[in-house]
């Protein structure tokens with residue numbers, strides 16, 4: 001970017017920030033109070049934005065409303081967990097039914113956990129599965145299963161990968177607050193040769209991978225890479241764990257079905273709990289037998305809320321009556337069309353949308369080409385990303401600062417069209433900033 005364009009960019013950003021502060025005065029004062037009890041006023045790092053976050057009061061269907069009373073079309077979809085939107089009538093009635101007729105926290109084995117597990121196993125081709133309270137937990141327990149089964153400790157994973165709050169990897173290494181900090185071999189994403197070498201090294205129990213790196217910008221693993229990992233793991237006696245926490249909504253059987261993969265274990269989370277805290281992991285019966293409490297030497301997998309009545313009923317109803325396999329397929333097709341439309345209107349610009357189906361991320365490339373296989377290789381312009389975020393908010397779209405979008409199931413087509421138009425207007429307003437010199 002030329003230096004005069006940089007000056008223009010910073011001026012546009014300053015002006016947009018001033019408008020943000022002016023429009024969101026109540027959020028600003030709520031934030032000033034929150035910093036007295038929460039560090040930085042925050043209890044979920046991803047939601048922090050400068051100079052302060054907009055505080056949301058409520059959500060309904062595909063919209064959210066701020067404390068200022070401004071209503072936004074929700075393009076963030078609670079980072080994939082709000083697939084059913086906010087208070088979907090079927091979900092709401094299932095919840096009410098549990099509260100009125102079943103009761104919460106009944107501290108015993110229930111019929112419903114079996115039904116829910118059976119449905120998840122059928123949909124995602126698992127022999128056995130177990131429930132957890134989050135995707136993070138699901139990955140931690142899947143790793144415990146792999147370690148028990150193989151008797152080994154090391155895990156191969158990928159830079160830019162996100163597998164939970166204590167399972168994050170960037171810059172080729174684990175984050176400082178990760179668990180098992182010395183047990184990771186962190187490899188470049190989509191680099192099959194490096195992955196094979198790591199998988200074949202001594203002491204490796206498992207390879208843990210996202211089929212599409214969601215948090216890292218919806219970067220898709222190539223088919224060759226994912227199948228290559230699967231083969232290399234099988235040859236080396238290393239377990240192949242596919243993290244489907246974000247991608248299980250892609251197709252009628254997750255990304256594994258779409259790519260024709262047969263992982264030893266898979267992990268799940270997000271929308272599958274119907275909007276409630278949820279996680280699950282499962283796969284081969286011989287590996288999952290490590291948790292069978294009837295067997296001597298099995299490992300314990302505890303969690304007060306693992307089989308809570310709300311999630312087992314509500315998640316089941318959502319999966320069997322709302323997000324059916326047919327709906328999942330059609331939804332993914334609609335998402336692919338939306339991404340293609342966005343990439344058409346951004347065609348000769350720095351703005352480039354990656355992803356699969358209803359999960360996508362806007363990138364703001366410092367230089368071409370418009371193609372990303374590994375986020376580490378790509379330089380972006382953070383100020384342009386922030387300007388886009390601020391101006392999309394002004395256009396009435398609740399988007400994430402990182403450019404991540406997760407479409408809500410009942411998002412009207414007209415809102416998706418309006419979003420494409422808003423992107424087009426952004427480009428017209430800032431033509432000199434977004435044009436890509438190849």
Ligand SMILES: Cc1ncc(COP(=O)(O)O)c(C=O)c1O
Pocket residue numbers: 079133134135136137139162163164165210214215243244245246269270278279
């Ligand atoms: C791929 C992936 N794995 C695991 C997790 C962790 O899930 P949770 O936030 O439920 O712990 C996430 C959350 O964003 C994720 O995207």
